Amino acid sequence: MSIKASEITDLIQARIKNFDAATEARNVGTVVSVTDGICRVHGLADVAYGEMLEFPGNTYGLALNLEQDSVGAVVLGEYQHISEGATVKTTGRILEVPVGPEMLGRVVDALGNPIDGKGPIKAAKKSPIERVAPGVIWRKSVSQPVQTGYKAIDSMVPIGRGQRELIIGDRQTGKTALAIDTIINQKGTGIKCIYVAVGQKQSSIANVVRKLEEHGAMGHTIIVAASASTPASMQFIAPYSGCAMGEYFMDNGEDAVIIYDDLTKQAWAYRQISLLLKRPPGREAYPGDVFYLHSRLLERSARVSSEYVEKTSGGKIKGKTGSLTGLPIIETQAGDVTAFVPTNVISITDGQIFLETDLFNAGIRPAMNAGISVSRVGGAAQTGVIKKLGGGIRLALAQYRELAAFSQFASDLDEVTRRSLERGQRVTEVMKQKQYAPMSVAEQALSIYAVNQGYMDKVDRKKVVEFEAALQAFAKTKYADFLRQLNEKPELSKENDAGLKKICEDFLATGAY
Amino acid sequence: MADRATIARPYARAAFNHAQGAKALAEWSKLLGAAATAAQDPRVARLIGNPHVTGDELVELLGGLSKNAAGEGGTNFLRALAANRRLALLPEIAAQFERLRAEVEGLVDVRVIAAREIAPPQQKKLEAALAKRLGREVRMHIQIDESLIGGAIVQAGDLVIDGSLKGRLERLGTALQNS
Numbered sequence: 001m002s003i004k005a006s007e008i009t010d011l012i013q014a015r016i017k018n019f020d021a022a023t024e025a026r027n028v029g030t031v032v033s034v035t036d037g038i039c040r041v042h043g044l045a046d047v048a049y050g051e052m053l054e055f056p057g058n059t060y061g062l063a064l065n066l067e068q069d070s071v072g073a074v075v076l077g078e079y080q081h082i083s084e085g086a087t088v089k090t091t092g093r094i095l096e097v098p099v100g101p102e103m104l105g106r107v108v109d110a111l112g113n114p115i116d117g118k119g120p121i122k123a124a125k126k127s128p129i130e131r132v133a134p135g136v137i138w139r140k141s142v143s144q145p146v147q148t149g150y151k152a153i154d155s156m157v158p159i160g161r162g163q164r165e166l167i168i169g170d171r172q173t174g175k176t177a178l179a180i181d182t183i184i185n186q187k188g189t190g191i192k193c194i195y196v197a198v199g200q201k202q203s204s205i206a207n208v209v210r211k212l213e214e215h216g217a218m219g220h221t222i223i224v225a226a227s228a229s230t231p232a233s234m235q236f237i238a239p240y241s242g243c244a245m246g247e248y249f250m251d252n253g254e255d256a257v258i259i260y261d262d263l264t265k266q267a268w269a270y271r272q273i274s275l276l277l278k279r280p281p282g283r284e285a286y287p288g289d290v291f292y293l294h295s296r297l298l299e300r301s302a303r304v305s306s307e308y309v310e311k312t313s314g315g316k317i318k319g320k321t322g323s324l325t326g327l328p329i330i331e332t333q334a335g336d337v338t339a340f341v342p343t344n345v346i347s348i349t350d351g352q353i354f355l356e357t358d359l360f361n362a363g364i365r366p367a368m369n370a371g372i373s374v375s376r377v378g379g380a381a382q383t384g385v386i387k388k389l390g391g392g393i394r395l396a397l398a399q400y401r402e403l404a405a406f407s408q409f410a411s412d413l414d415e416v417t418r419r420s421l422e423r424g425q426r427v428t429e430v431m432k433q434k435q436y437a438p439m440s441v442a443e444q445a446l447s448i449y450a451v452n453q454g455y456m457d458k459v460d461r462k463k464v465v466e467f468e469a470a471l472q473a474f475a476k477t478k479y480a481d482f483l484r485q486l487n488e489k490p491e492l493s494k495e496n497d498a499g500l501k502k503i504c505e506d507f508l509a510t511g512a513y
Numbered sequence: 514m515a516d517r518a519t520i521a522r523p524y525a526r527a528a529f530n531h532a533q534g535a536k537a538l539a540e541w542s543k544l545l546g547a548a549a550t551a552a553q554d555p556r557v558a559r560l561i562g563n564p565h566v567t568g569d570e571l572v573e574l575l576g577g578l579s580k581n582a583a584g585e586g587g588t589n590f591l592r593a594l595a596a597n598r599r600l601a602l603l604p605e606i607a608a609q610f611e612r613l614r615a616e617v618e619g620l621v622d623v624r625v626i627a628a629r630e631i632a633p634p635q636q637k638k639l640e641a642a643l644a645k646r647l648g649r650e651v652r653m654h655i656q657i658d659e660s661l662i663g664g665a666i667v668q669a670g671d672l673v674i675d676g677s678l679k680g681r682l683e684r685l686g687t688a689l690q691n692s
Contacts, residue, residue: 012689019688023676028668042518045671058687069518089673 027090031055032070037079037231038276041071041088050130054089057081061088062095062233065277072277074233076111094130097241098123099248104192107209107223110238112245115225116209127248129240133299138308145381146257146325149185149438150178152366152431155390155448156397157353157373160381161191161255162303162323166345168330168337169355173367175329177435178353179259180208182327184217185438192249192256193221196242198235199265202227215436228265235269243300246324250304251312253320258301262329263294267341284340291344294328298348301326351375365432370397383441384491389448393427396452400424419457426456429464442486446475449500455508474507518609521602525609528590537583538614544587547579549607552600561600568595575600619649626656627665628677643667 029043039061047053053061053073059082065072075082076095097112102123107116114121142160159165167175183193195212197205205225212218222245226238239260249256260266267290274287282288303323310318330345335356337346346352351374360367382390399420407413407421430451433439439447447468450456459467475483482499489496532541551557552575560566560574572591581588594600615621623643625631631639636653643651647669663678675681 015689016685019685023674023681025672025674027671028673029671043671058690068522 029071029088031082031084031086031088033084034075034079034082036276037075037233038273039073039075039079039082039088041073042069044071044088044090047071047090048094050094052091052093052095054091055082056086060091060095062237064273065279074236074273074277075231076233076237077231079231094128095237096126096128097244098125099127099245100125103222103245104220105218105222107205107225110224110226110230110234110241112241125248127244129237129244130296131244131247131300133296134302134304134308138304138311140303140305140321142303142323142377142381144255144323145378145383146182146191146255147185147189147383147438147441148178148182149440150181150366150433151439151444151447152368152370152433153178153353154382154441154444155386155393156370157351157368157375158378158382158386158390159325159327159375160303160378161325162301163351163375163377163381164298164301164326164328164349165375165378166328166330166349166352167355168332168342168346168352169367170332170335170357173355173357173360174365174435175331175355176204176208176261178355178366179261179327179329180211181435181438182257183212183221183259184215184436186220186257187215187217190255191220192246192254193217194224194242194246194256194258195221196224196226196239196258196260198226198238198260198262199228199269200225200261202229211436232269232272235266236273239263239266239297243297243324247300250302250322250324251309253306253309253313253317253322255323255325257325257327260297260326260328262331263297263345264331264341267293286340290341291348294341294345295348298326298328298345300324350377363432364428365435368431370394370431371401385445385486385496386441386448386490388492389445389452392452393431393448396420396423396427400427422457422461423451423454425461426451426459426464429461430456430468432465440483440487441490442483443472443475445486445490445492446471446483446500446503450504453501453504455504470512471504471507474510474512475503478506479503517602517605520599521605521609524590524594524599524602525606525613528606529610529613531586531590532583532610533617535586537586538617540583541587542611542614544579544582545603545607545610547582548575548591549603551575551578552603558601568592571595571600575603620652621647621649621669622652622654623647624654624656624668625665626658626661626668626677628659628661628663629657631655631665639667643669647672 027044027046029041032040032042047063047066049063049066051063053063055061055075059075059077061073061075063071063073098121100123102121106114106118106121109115142162144161146159146161147154148159167178169175183195186193195208205227209223212221224238224242226235242258246256246258267286270290270293271286275281275285279287301324304321306319306321309320309322328345328349330342332342333339337343353373354369355367356369359369403417403421407417430447450471456464456467486496528541528545532538552561561571572588572595575591576588625639640651640653661677661679664676666677666680667674
């Protein structure tokens with residue numbers, strides 16, 4: 001923080017001037033016990049559920065258990081200085097975090113305090129972290145796409161603005177990489193991104209921040225970090241804080257994407273808090289309301305109508321819809337999707353992207369299992385050209401999977417089967433994509449068009465990746481204008497079809513691959 | 514303690530209901546108050562946990578100390594406590610009993626901590642204002658604490674009205690630290 005001495009005087013003066021010295025009546029209680037961040041407080045007769053409590057030493061807590069004689073509260077932050085007999089006051093407020101465009105480019109903790117050393121955030125607005133999701137009247141169906149920049153995802157499991165698409169898989173299958181690339185690909189699209197890191201290593205979070213900065217993607221991104229070393233209470237509220245920050249953009253007629261990385265850890269933190277609060281454990285020792293924990297969070301991801309935006313912005317913003325796209329991440333243990341939290345979140349979201357270790361190790365990255373990954377609403381939002389071309393991809397892969405197992409036993413195959421297999425192998429190859437290399441709609445269309453139309457059938461399977469790279473490079477140098485036009489008007493019109501065909505044929509004619 | 518309060522509640526309520534039925538609230542109050550004070554005394558407290566001392570002896574002792582203020586009913590109550598080994602809960606029971614009694618009688622105990630002596634006319638004014646604010650009769654307990662510097666703190670149950678200079682300075686301190 002760099003502030004001049006004279007500025008400090010001004011700052012203090014301003015704060016003294018604004019200080020409200022009025023006497024206030026407050027409900028108080030005394031701390032009976034402090035255990036692992038949970039305080040039992042005697043008194044506080046008028047406290048409300050979820051109300052913020054003021055502990056000594058500028059520490060706050062949340063009232064989570066209201067019992068006959070005492071209140072169970074969770075301390076937000078450090079609790080070592082709170083001792084038995086300490087006075088606790090009610091505040092009459094529920095927990096709030098700063099929101100607004102000022103937060104962009106910053107790394108904050110679960111309470112919205114900056115932790116990136118870039119000085120205080122001058123956010124004009126605050127918003128409660130828990131809010132009821134917009135009702136049905138105010139919603140609009142999903143109709144615009146969020147481009148992840150991945151051929152495999154944008155063609156087969158398209159994501160729409162306002163959708164909730166789960167990213168699920170074992171550790172080390174590229175879940176975070178997928179999320180980070182999605183953020184990078186939103187550069188220049190006007191979509192704001194919020195990345196909520198829950199229970200991760202500080203070093204992983206630092207890596208994410210560095211990668212985003214390298215790719216110039218921090219400008220449209222807020223990072224909410226509750227690392228593994230922060231108390232469970234912070235890890236529990238971090239997704240809600242991030243959601244409140246995302247809702248600000250939705251309420252103001254903008255589009256935002258929020259990534260919860262990951263909700264398994266949040267459920268663990270909540271389980272810890274619940275057990276310490278002596279709530280009865282249920283399946284896998286989670287409390288009874290883990291489903292609600294995630295459903296109320298993900299339900300806040302929505303696409304809202306222009307009327308809603310007009311209402312929330314006080315009539316200032318008219319004729320604009322807003323959206324908050326949710327990309328929760330769940331880590332499975334040894335591919336077990338039937339565990340408690342994965343099944344819950346699968347049922348809440350509008351589709352899922354399954355990432356598998358076997359595929360990842362076989363070099364298929366993104367390691368998406370195309371057979372069981374679905375997007376239930378994204379199809380309506382898919383760009384025209386990708387939608388038309390992507391149908392062929394799904395079909396080719398489905399046939400390939402069916403035949404691949406079967407062909408292991410048969411020695412000689414008929415022509416049709418062989419061709420299906422070859423096509424499937426090539427499609428699988430084309431779907432491979434490196435990290436930090438998102439592709440535009442036109443680039444994706446070109447690759448998919450080339451493999452769909454059989455231009456790659458004669459290429460050796462191991463050379464497909466190189467062929468595709470060469471094709472893209474060729475198109476970029478010779479047909480940049482066409483690609484730009486296609487990006488602007490992404491439809492499979494006759495001219496565009498002819499244009500794609502021309503690129504492929506010209507490229508084959510050069511024989512440069 | 515939360516758990517002790519929970520265990521004490523049925524005893525306090527039973528004692529209160531009985532006392533209310535017998536119209537002997539004041540007597541029971543006296544009994545429980547005296548017994549609670551006695552039970553808190555370290556010498557008596559040691560006896561309560563002692564396996565060599567029988568329940569009857571304890572009842573006799575506590576009853577004697579409280580001069581059997583509530584008659585046969587009171588002795589029976591102590592006997593029931595002794596039989597269930599809940600004599601150690603007497604302070605909680607007495608406190609809850611007093612709270613129930615204050616509620617029924619429309620009385621509220623208010624602790625006023627002031628920086629310096631409050632003059633009688635001011636006391637009257639304060640009492641009237643508090644009675645209006647709380648909607649019931651007020652029983653004032655005034656304490657002097659010079660560390661408050663100025664003003665006073667009013668405590669009525671869980672409600673605290675902090676009008677002291679010390680409290681204000683503390684709030685100014687936190688306001689300066691937070692943006």
